[in-house]
Amino acid sequence: MNMEVKAQDQIAFYLTGQHNGSGLKPLDRSYRPALFARHADLTAVRYDFPLVLNSEGTPERAVLSLSGLVDEAVEALREDKDRDRIAQHGYALEREVRKELAHPIGRANGVAADFATLWNAAAAQLTVEDSTVDDSAKRLWALFHAKGELVDADFALPSRVVRHVWSVVQASKATAFHERAERLLLKLHAILDAEIAGSDKGRLPERLRAGLAAQAGTSFATTFNFDAMSRILIDAKPALALSEARRRRIQGIVDTIDRQRFYVPKTAVTGDTQAHGFVFYRCADALQAYKERRQEAIELLKALSIAELEVNGDYRESGSTDVDDQTSTSVPGHDMIFEDFGAGGLDAGLLATLPDYLVCQYSSELGAEETLQIVEALSTGLPIRVLVQTDDLLEPSGIAKANLVAPERHLALASRSRQMLDTAINLTDVFILQSSASQLFRLREALLRGMSYNGPAFFSVFSGSTGHNGDVPAYLVAAAATESRAFPTIVYDPSAGSDWSTRLAIDDNPSPQDAWPVHPFEYENETLQTRSENVAFTLADFMAMDDRFREHFAIVPKADWSEAMIAVPDSLKMSVKELAKGTIVPSTVPCITLVDENFQVQRAIVNRRALEETRRSHAMWHSLQELGGIHNSHAALAVERAEARAAERFAEQMKSLVTAPAPSVQPVKEPLAAAAQAESITVGEVAVTVAQESHGDDPYIETARCTTCNECTQVNSKMFAYNGDKQAYIADANAGTYRQLVEAAEGCQVSIIHPGKPRNPKEPGLDDLIVRAAPFN
């Protein structure tokens, strides 16, 4: 078969998706995108996974990276003599932990693993071969200050991370609530106690005696005449009594706070009513629960608000009217204000006091009704957190789902998560975070911000566990989704500002300015020489990883490769031009770069259907870029117009200059020349000063001339040290004696150590040392 026929076969596949008995080979699971070639085994790579869901410390340390923890610990040991050994053991332990997470032994896959248990198990495993590992593991552990679950990128990761961050935020809310409640209850009880103490009943001799006894023990009980004291007190001071209304109000507040079920009480009492749950699997349930608890929430928030006024003595039951010369101002009473408390709905600021509702849903379970409920929940303005986890990003749309056979098959992606996201963005006051599981750690700060947001928050996370990617790790699938723009990273924070440019951030995507991220791909040719080419990672590459879309690709044998096979981004541009020209049969075919199971580079043609999906994905990304302020067409148009106007004005000015008489040139005045001279003098003086100040009497080394011969470092390793180029410098001139400086200078074979003058005039033998140092200064 000659090359022309083969080229025609390739074009035929591109247009029809049919092989036609040509030499093209079907794509199977053994092929992987070229950029994945380096990651055959993720357990051997140091990267930000697995994550530690830390149950200690501040919310900012809620999600930690195992590698990050080890690096922090190693950094903390930088002055330690065993640092290198501990660091190497730390890396080895990390690898053991990764292996165990990836291939669990004695633990079901997907079940949460305890960080401490895995760390200790890894230490025990490695200690068999090297007894010092145990010590390294313990020292590192002491520096981690973290404990909790250890999670890898798998199907459970999104809900685990989101729930953990949610629970950390709720825990800090609970702490704040309990502190506030305790403070208020203490003061409210004090008010009630004061009433009793100030009443006639409280001044009876028995009560006074009991009070003193309770405070100071029994030793003074006989010292005082409590009967006399009681009489004096009753006569001297009128009885203090709370109004019945106030007493009831305060008692009511105390009871409401005591009975609240929004937070688990700090000290559980048997028979307590169980606290409310706030995690739901459907928005409808969350909304129903909110409705059921609404009255309870209003009562609690009302009680807290009144309590604040009561403890400060600011509560005014009835209103008052201030009258001045011309106007009168009426202030309503608190009774009236609180009578209708919450009737018009609770605002987000008040609701932030209470726990947030969390809903975790899978996008695959989102029917029309569920989607509507999410929209309803998000549009209420309530502090509800909705996580929608997507496992299958390339889920075919409804029209493609039926078991159709070619040519009825229709390639169309459902993009359910995309639809949900667009709706949420259009609600304008919803905090949105869209991220692949692989990005979650990098976006932990945004996640925390979303959890603390005063309003609804929507988290859309792609897990990478599609079930259609063979043995490619979920982390890589998730990362590929971000890289290919199939699942771009989006942070939309309504609290950041009032316009798109401040609210929407797409900077966390790879190469956000470009259509596709492009990466250098290195490989070796037949003679094992390294070659490099730039490879873009597009939706076509992402689709080629999926079992369901492999039929849209065909491997071209190496012998048939030609210049007509061009990369997908180039093909997208080319096809637009050809379409404009009305070309029916294209002159080129799009192709992607892959590697096979023997790590050999292969190229596959992408058919037109898959290319069209890639074009759609690109268009969606481009519109997102515009919203995010990148390549914004409105801005570009405005700039173009402004430039045209400026050019016009410039042309007009030039025209007027040409017609106007030439201005006369003013001679340079003397003072200007003098000033210039003065400047040069100043510059010269500075230069002289710099040259003179160089080292003075201080010792120094001509570091660039050091030959790393170890002479000086052996004299005193604290005084002399090596820099990053392993060349010596004086690390601390005070770390040794002048004698050592002189001896090092004498020992230095290239004579680059200059001892300077002695720093300690009392050092013995200075006279001799100064003579010896002279040749080196």
Add this chain to the structure above:
Amino acid sequence: MNDTTMNGIAKSGAMTFPLPLAPVNVNDCLLELYEEHYELEDYQKGVPRWCTGCGDNAILTAVQRLCRDEKLAPEKTVFVSGIGCSSRLPHYMNTYGFHSLHGRALPIAEGIRLARPDLKVFVNMGDGDCCSIGAAHWIHAIRYNMNMTAMLHDNNIYGLTKKQASPTSPIGLKTNTTPRGSYLEALNPLSVTLGVSNVSFVAQVVDWIPKLLYQTLSAAYHHKGFSFVRIIQRCPEWLPTHMDDYLHDPQRVLLLHHENGLEIDSELAKRYTNMEEHDPSNLNRAREIASGSDPIPVGILYRNDDVPLYEEVRSDSRLRTTSLVKNGLEAEFDKFTIWPEGQTRAKHEAA
């Protein structure tokens, strides 16, 4: 499009050995899981046992800086040596290394180059190692012109055997083997190298000018072919004052500079004023310069980028697939495998 097939992606093996010491940095690309960034310490292994003041330390530092600056993956780099003080260098490099037989560093390096052309090959030899027992290999290595950087650590003495005369010991030098002084004129490694056909890169440098040492090694590394660098070095233990005159008198070093050779920076030019502009493509002048020993010529004497490489002339057309490598290794192992009576590989595999 012609460079098509590969035998294991270049970086595919990088993940297991050795672990990067640098902290994990998150890159823009999620598919780039680790950063290719190296520090000098990443190439350091163990504590050198060389004497304090030994020029080998300077050479070790220079090659470590070169590896770091060129971002050479340790698992894609190999240092081969023979026997001698200098030949301990591979022990102190955290790369692959081969401390081989006396005088046999070059043929081993050539074998590596043929079998694993993906590796960056460096060779470290002493003056005895290269110019005496390994002289035949040296001459043919020049002629074969295989892509590698060969460093001749020349201290004019056998240090490891405690001060015995080497082929480069100057006439009259008293050593344990020449107590009345060396009788023969010293061998000039530069002249020898420049006299061999197919020579493609010859340079000389001294260990006590670290900047030039680095620059010269860098130029040698970038040259495609057999780069021979003679490094004149000190031996503080056995010849403590041997180089002193050169060391302390900058005029006794002749810096060779050229736009196609080394470019001397202003700091060095201030100290070493004895300079000559020498075009490295001029072989005759290179031979003249090589024949002089005082002042010591330092710089690139000769460079010819057009000399064909043996590995390209005789490249193996078979693809180095994992199965090919495995079968080749198995065949080699089989030569030494003792099977139980009646057992063969075929039977063993069938079982």
